[in-house]
Amino acid sequence: MIWIHWFRRDLRLRDNPALYTAAIRSNGHVIPLFILDDAILRAPRTGAARIAFMIDALRDLDASLRARGSRLVVRRGRTLDVIRDLVRETGAAGVAWNRDYTPFARRRDAQVEALLRDLNVETSISEEAVILGPDDVRTGDGRPYAVYTPYWRRWRALVEQRRDELQHELEPPLFRQVSDHDADLAIPDAADLGITLSQHIPPGGETPGNARLASFVDLGAAHSIAGYADGRDLPAEPATSRLSPYLRFGCVAPRAALRAALRLLDRVDDGQNAERTVRSIETWIGELAWRDFYYQIMWHYPHVLQRSFKPQYDALSWENDLALFDAWKKGRTGYPIVDAAMRQLNQEAWMHNRARMIVASFLTKDLLIDWRWGERHFMQQLVDGDHAANNGGWQWSAGTGTDAQPYFRIFNPVSQGQKFDPQGMYVRRYLPELAQVADRYVHAPWTMPPAEQRRCGVVIGRDYPAPIVDHAERRMRALALYRAVSSVAL
Structure with a gap:
């Protein structure tokens, strides 16, 4: 048979x-x-x-x-x-x-x-694509959750209840020889499919995926899960797992990732860094729960892939300036943390999660461009592009989605850079033209005096663009835009 x-x-x-x-x-x-x-x-x-x-x-x-x-x-x-x-x-x-x-x-x-x-x-x-299915995690009255925090509490409790089941690992099965058929193809190269890749991406497959997971959960490794909670928001630091492409294509099973984390929790001793390690492991498990959360949102509310989760925001009067959108895509906005993130995307087909939030907020609330434009662009560029997680992240940043950031909370791109990249290491990695800019100016280079610009070899408007919008002015416009359709009172 x-x-x-x-x-x-x-x-x-x-x-x-x-x-x-x-x-x-x-x-x-x-x-x-x-x-x-x-x-x-x-x-x-x-x-x-x-x-x-x-x-x-x-x-x-x-x-x-x-x-x-x-x-x-x-x-x-x-x-x-x-x-x-x-x-x-x-x-x-x-x-x-x-x-x-x-x-x-x-x-x-x-x-x-x-x-x-x-x-x-x-x-x-x-x-197998999720840890707990879209119908597994329900409210007390049987509805799907629309807010992450109570979802997370219920999800985490169910994980503990089903721990024996989730710990079960399926070994690769045995196979018998497959007969050849005329319609079978050799695995094509990307070029055979008309694909030209300009970005540098990690190797795909179960073998490198398992190796990456093993390294991340090795507490003796230089950049392991033990430092995740403290380092995950710092885009210059190699503090994240970089497992997202492997989870996206199922090269690594989500349950295998959870299993590895749970086993670590069982092994953490009472040493000096035990509290930090446990906090980091639980924080990372929380990211696996976020992934399941966005899948259950897409399953129960499939309209989110075309429209806002909160329908009143479908009436937002986006400005959708094509020139501003092009500058954002190319990393030429004049705001270094935004430009560094977009150039990372252009070079690596990946972007640090904190940076994703910053550039999404900037597109929607500084440039006043429809979040769907950014969501589509990310799906076209990201090696880990996942419909559920990408949509959930964009709607969170735009304030239109489930459990979203409130529309009146608008990231300041300068202070975000100063907080999460204080020495400008991330900025300088992707914006080499700013390599010689002093730390105090690196996130707002247009504030450098002309003599300082000449000293560090970057004249604003020539070697690096001046800001394409004024954040303070655009913030007020965004608030008016959202306030016009929102039922939320300031």
Whole structure:
């Protein structure tokens, strides 16, 4: 009996429940399938960095399968056609996959289920992209949470209740040889798909993902989880896990990340840094909960991908100045912390989370540009671009979403830089033209006297732009813009 496992965003062998089910049901006669579907590859929000990372991950997955006597079957085409054809070619009795949560994925998967029912083929669908599913964490009266803090308390309590279940690790299953078929493809290069990558991205796949997780939870490592709570808001410091691309493509299972953190909690002794370490581990677990939170928001309120969670903010009269938007994208706003963050995105297809909040606030509340413009741009550029988390972060910053930052709390880009990059290390890393600017001026270089500008080799307006807007003036305009549609009184 043959089963197909349809890989999507679960590009790993370990801790893969749908793959494990397919192997058990078929006694190892599994066809591991990945579909290159132009509906995704050519989608407006699909970016070159994510496709290149995905190709890397597919190669790593194929190598792992070959080491176990199998291989990855890659086909290109419309998903329904590929699955129908492969079922007919192989006589497969079942198809297994892990659930995805976007509206597009839900529609596609419902169509695949209907097709397989018509073909008399079994299906098995598992949860693996989140730690607790969108229907697992509910309020006392059965509703989904719309505010993170009570969600977090309930989520954390459920994690403890289900700790034995969550600690269970699925080993990679055994496989039997996959037969060749004429329609099978070699894993393409990004160039074969018409993709040109200009950014420097990390290697994709389960192997580098597991190595990164192991390093992060190694308390003896130079930059481990032990310093996460204190360092995670400092963009110049290597204090974050950098696991987001691996979680995005399922190269690392979210439950594996949680399991590693819980095991650390059990091992922390009463030494000098125990309190700091426990606080850091719990803070990082909280970030995994944020990820689940945004997935349950997208699941229960799919309109957030097109509109504001809070409907009154759909009436905001954005100015949407194209020249200002272009300057923001290029990192040419004249505000160093904003420009450094955008240039990091342009160079690395990634951005530090604190920086994401700063640039999102700046786009929406200084430039008065619709948050959806920024959300779409991030999805096109980020190697870890995830519909749920990206949307949740943008709506939080714009003040339009669930559990959002209040609209009247507007980040000052100068004070944000001074607080989170006090020596300007992050700014100078991505804005080399400001390398010689003194610390006291590095976050507001336009305040340098002309003689100081000449001394450090950066004349404002020539070597580095003057601010494209005045923050104080734009803050007042933003408040008026939001106040006009908000029911919240100042």
